[in-house]
Amino acid sequence: MFELIIETDFAAAHNLREYKGQCERLHGHNWKVQVILRSEKLDKSGMVMDFRDAKRIIGEIMNRFDHVYLNELADFAEVNPTTENLSKILYGELRHGLPNGVKVEKVTTWESDRCGASYFE
Numbered sequence: 001m002f003e004l005i006i007e008t009d010f011a012a013a014h015n016l017r018e019y020k021g022q023c024e025r026l027h028g029h030n031w032k033v034q035v036i037l038r039s040e041k042l043d044k045s046g047m048v049m050d051f052r053d054a055k056r057i058i059g060e061i062m063n064r065f066d067h068v069y070l071n072e073l074a075d076f077a078e079v080n081p082t083t084e085n086l087s088k089i090l091y092g093e094l095r096h097g098l099p100n101g102v103k104v105e106k107v108t109t110w111e112s113d114r115c116g117a118s119y120f121e
Ligand SMILES: Nc1nc2c(c(=O)[nH]1)N=C([C@H](O)[C@H](O)COP(=O)(O)OP(=O)(O)OP(=O)(O)O)CN2
Pocket: 016, 023, 027, 081, 082, 083, 084, 111, 112, 115, 117
């Protein structure tokens, strides 16, 4: 099995609902995101997929979250914009648009240098 690791980031505002504490108030984070893709095989160039294509696909998804108030997105109408839920939503979005045979292994999102959450299936 081969894995590809891509890291990126975005800045966004949020506030946590049903949360007793400061995070109930509007605030922002510079979220860092790590995406791990996997494939059993390499293409004829010896790649899981081209990093450039992977970065483009991931970047297009990140643009949807960059410099927005996460609570206003339909993704977070029913669920809180926590780091856990961000990872799960990014995981779901990434499943579409990858080349045949390339799967999303795991998405990890950090809201600070020391706190992050992963989603995988
Ligand atoms: N499991 C989770 N816990 C918390 C989340 C989360 O997404 N998943 N999010 C928050 C808030 O977003 C909050 O902004 C972060 O809180 P906190 O860790 O207190 O932030 P600080 O950077 O101020 O932490 P210090 O270590 O005190 O500097 C809360 N919990």
